Amino acid sequence: MLASSVPLLRCYMTGDHVFLKVSPARGVRRFGIKGKLSPRFIGPFEILDRVGEVSYRLALPPQLSHVHDVFHVSLLRGYKYHPLHVISYPLDQIRTDLSYVEEPEAILDRQDSVIRKKTIPFVKILWRNHSEREATWETEES
Numbered sequence: 001m002l003a004s005s006v007p008l009l010r011c012y013m014t015g016d017h018v019f020l021k022v023s024p025a026r027g028v029r030r031f032g033i034k035g036k037l038s039p040r041f042i043g044p045f046e047i048l049d050r051v052g053e054v055s056y057r058l059a060l061p062p063q064l065s066h067v068h069d070v071f072h073v074s075l076l077r078g079y080k081y082h083p084l085h086v087i088s089y090p091l092d093q094i095r096t097d098l099s100y101v102e103e104p105e106a107i108l109d110r111q112d113s114v115i116r117k118k119t120i121p122f123v124k125i126l127w128r129n130h131s132e133r134e135a136t137w138e139t140e141e142s
Contacts, residue, residue: 009054009073017044017079020058020071022098044079063092103128108135
């Protein structure tokens with residue numbers, strides 16, 4: 001027997017804590033990959049109540065007052081406390097559509113790579129709100 005093609009939706013209770021899914025702004029590319037090292041979820045936020053069958057109202061902080069507070073269950077992930085799981089991200093940089101812009105903070109290194117007799121300059125970029133070990137190599141013109 002085949003499994004049902006209808007996805008199983010998660011259920012949460014009032015008072016539970018969840019992460020909220022966010023995505024990088026459209027058009028932001030780093031070496032052809034969108035948001036590779038970017039945070040995928042922010043939070044945790046407390047569930048205030050259930051709205052309809054598949055939506056929940058969240059207790060958002062004042063920095064996110066410009067964002068609507070009701071979200072579909074597909075944008076939420078359950079939260080179990082562990083200090084290493086939480087990535088702090090400045091909430092004032094999150095847009096109304098739950099997107100954000102990745103900004104370079106510093107160039108850590110430079111390197112030239114020869115591909116088919118053509119020299120391509122690369123730079124190692126430290127991204128804002130990321131650690132140095134998450135720095136990425138990008139082409140110099142991007």
